[in-house]
């Protein structure tokens with residue numbers, strides 16, 4: 001159940017509602033927004049009796065039953081698609097957003113050249129890892145604080161908002177100071193300490209699907225962030241691990257319309273990690289536009305053969321420019337097909 005309190009509900013009314021919920025044997029999870037308090041009711045109890053009682057309790061605007069285990073992120077809770085504002089840009093709105101940049105921030109020259117190149121080609125945000133989750137401890141781990149500072153420089157030069165990965169709850173304040181959007185990578189999708197700490201980070205979160213995670217698990221992870229106070233979550237399909245070896249991961253392209261049915265949160269596609277091969281990135285990008293993603297996040301490097309990570313899946317700057325050009329007719333159709341009513345729960 002979700003209980004929405006009236007806009008000017010008093011503290012006493014809110015406390016009373018919480019008390020009533022507990023009397024019915026449920027746990028209370030309240031989110032105090034700027035405009036109103038919304039209370040998540042979780043646990044096992046007599047739903048009908050509790051709903052009826054709360055609907056008649058002073059200060060309550062509405063009480064609704066949510067059958068999904070993820071409450072705040074479900075379409076049942078909110079029918080309209082959410083628009084997440086990042087550095088003045090609306091993700092989930094009527095612009096198809098392309099986020100591009102290197103896998104890792106490597107040097108000032110590399111990030112500046114990439115930022116300028118992708119901005120000129122129409123990217124609306126810059127990506128780049130300063131903390132890298134690498135399979136081998138002997139591989140490049142990222143420039144860390146120096147990388148964050150270089151990202152800030154690139155933002156100053158181009159105006160592009162920044163998305164960068166956060167790997168540990170210990171680094172939240174530092175990363176939040178330098179970035180516009182906090183990326184949770186596939187390997188940390190179920191780092192629950194990190195998810196909880198992002199509830200209070202004050203920045204939107206780009207949550208990537210774990211490589212062995214179900215769509216439900218992805219939504220439960222998003223629920224962690226929202227339930228801890230941060231409603232600004234963008235989801236990302238980046239491929240999952242299957243028996244197939246022709247691509248680095250298997251892109252679960254259907255996850256995008258599935259998510260659009262189940263959640264109001266914006267969903268973007270990462271065709272770079274989903275394929276692992278730059279030759280496949282344009283085709284999968286077109287698929288992402290056609291299937292109704294809200295945007296793309298992909299890897300671009302000025303000299304992929306010299307990249308310290310993910311060179312094989314990184315586009316050169318000219319190839320990215322060509323791909324953006326080729327995507328234009330698809331994006332035109334995307335805009336025409338964007339009828340938000342079609343997302344409503346059937």
Ligand code: PEP
Nearest residue numbers: 103185186187208238273
């Ligand atoms: C990345 O974006 O560079 C990255 C490590 O992605 P993922 O977490 O999806 O593997």
Ligand code: MN
Nearest residue numbers: 103299309310
């Ligand atoms: Mn990468």
